[in-house]
Amino acid sequence: MDYQFNPEHIFKVVQMFPYKTTIKLNKSLKEPVYLQLANQLILLIREGNLTPGTKLLGSRILADLLGIHRKTVVACYEELTLQGWIESFPKKGTFVNTKLPNTQRIDFKTTESSPLKQKTGFPFYKNKVLLEKKTEKKEGVIYINDGTSDTRLTPTNEIARTYRRIVSRKSIHKYLDYGSPYGNIKLRETLVEYLNDTRGLNISKENVLITRGSQMGMWLSTQLLLTQDDIVVVGETNYSSADITFLHQNAEIKRVSVDENGLVTNEIEKLCRKDLIKAVYVTSHHHHPTTVTLSAERRIHLLQLAQKYNFAIIEDDYDYDFNYDHAPILPLASHDTYGNVIYIGSVCKTVAPVFRIGYLIASKDFINEAAKLRGYVDRQGDALLELAFADFIKSGDLDRHIRKVLKVYLQRRDLFCKLLQTELGDFFQFKIPKGGMAIWLQLHQKYSWEEVAIEAKKHQLEIGEWQRYDLANKKHNAIRVGFASYNKEEIVLLIDKLKNTLISLKNKERL
Known part of the structure; x- marks a missing residue:
């Protein structure tokens, strides 16, 4: 197709288009200036500010206008010609390619002031x-x-040394290619030995899938267990992320009571008699959010119900390692002889949230299916990090870290609870938790967490998403408050800010 030369059209475009104020070049960037210019001209063409057939300024004129060397403009035009954006005609000049489709013009002034696209076009x-x-x-x-x-207590030096040792091995190249969606085999074997020893499990590597934290394990399990209107049983108070994961799968959530002995399993049995239950979600060690422990009697009862009614138990053992008054209680998975328990855990809570390494423990057939699914949403994990943590666990560094922080967290728990009682005893009720890293804190019914959250902002204290602790709308007026991540000075300051907040509310009441 021959270009139809229109001098009048060209003259208007050349005179009217504000190249100098529209094009911004920065010689300090790593990107060559000619490419900066080319990319900006492409953007102007794509946004309809330079339409097909528009004559571009000559290289000398544009160079003078922008304060750059003529060879830079020549290089830019050559690049645009190679890419098909422009075309040159002897004795006529350089033009936007006439074969490009017309696009709706976007005002460059608006584009410049709002570079972020706010809404999709689909x-x-x-x-x-x-x-x-x-x-x-x-x-x-x-x-x-x-x-x-507390991420400040993370054994970064030990982990760094282990990581450097791993990556310096001559054979490390074989771990840089695609690996198994099951996770690194060395970490799986190490976890088998570690979990069998510490948690009383009886598993092999075929029962282990490495995940990027416990949430991935929960999501994979939910995808395989639940579909539209399938019933999953949880506590009246429950881990909100679990609830949301189940609801996202369009499952139906049925709730049972939670008391000082954990989930009330008699209520689960009643549900089983009238409904087809597909799964029960439980945080058996320290119930999330209330911190209570599932009693031995109810553990046995729940396992019996799972066997009788053929449902899965999703056991989320998120903070097994932190116990202050007694040794850790073995998980349900350690007593599972019929393949009903899906056991989920991670090192994220124990070491630091940034290390996204978790595990999903279940029967071999379930793990195989979960691995296939994982392969399509997350091809594999971080093989080098997994190798490093295999060595970190095997060397005893993990156990040493747990023993160290356990002493620190115990001191913080005691200080936190003492100050809560002495400074805020008129406002709150709570029980000192036997383990974990948080307290279940119940506010006096004359106040609400909503008004506390609003008032706390004035004292530079953020309460957070307090609503997520009562998704069942039981109006228990309690939230979960962590203590482990704060040092002594921060605990004192937090309590002081919370006290000032509540005193402010109390004074408002008197007015």
Whole structure:
């Protein structure tokens, strides 16, 4: 197709288009100036500001206008010609390629001031169940969490040494290729030995799938267990992320009571008699969020019910290692002889959240299916990190770290509870937890966590998503408050801010 030369059209475009104010070049960037210019001209073409057939300025004129060397513009035009964006005609000049389709013009002034695209140009599905997780934090503000480890105590030197030793091996190249969706075999074998010794399990590597934290294990299990309207049983108070994972799968959640002995299994039995139960989710060691432990009697009863009614038990053992008054209680999985328990855990809570290494323990056939699914959403884990943690566990570094932080967290628990009682005893009720990294804190009924959260902001204290602790709308007026991640000074400051918040509310009541 021959280009139809229109001098009048060209003259108007050349005179009217503000190259000098539109094109911004930065010689300090690593990207060559000619490519910066080329990419910006491409953007102007794509946005319809330079339409097909538009004559571009000559190389000398554009160079003078932008304050760059003529050879830079020549190199830019050559690049655009090779890419098919422009074409040159002897004695006529350089033009935007006439074969390009016309596009709707976008005002470059608007584009410049709003570079972020706010809305898509296509429909997509939004899920009302999933919640946005906010992670940005402001300096000087104390944030209440629901029980996380203190990352300042992370054994970074030991992990770094182990990692360096791993990557310096001559054979390391074989771990840099695609690996198994099951996870690194050395870590799986190490976990088999470690979990069999510490948790009384009786498993082999075929029962282990390495995940990126316990949440992935829960998600994979839910995908395989539940579909539209399938019933999963949880506590009236429950880990909110578990609830959301089940609801995202369109499962039906049925709730049972939670008392000082954990899930009330008699209520689970009643549900089994009238409904087809597909799964029961339990945090047996320290119930999330209330911290209570599932009693021995109810553990046996739950296992018997699972065998009789053929449902799965998803056992989320998120903080097995942290016990202050007694030795850890063996998980349900250690007593499972019929393949009913799916056991989920991780090192994220124990060491630091950044190390996304968890495990899913179940029967071989279930693990095989979970591995196939995992392979399509996350091809494999971080093989080098998995190797490093295999050595970290095998060397005894993990156990040494646990013993060290256990003493620290015990001191923090005692201080936190003491200050809560002495400074805020008129406002709260709580029981000192036997383990874990958090307290179940019940507010006096004359106040609400909503008003506390609003008032706390004035004192640079963030309560967080207090609503997630009562998804069943039982109005228990309690939330889970972590203590492990704060040192002595931070605990004192947190309690002081919380005290000032509640005193402010109390004074408002008197007005």
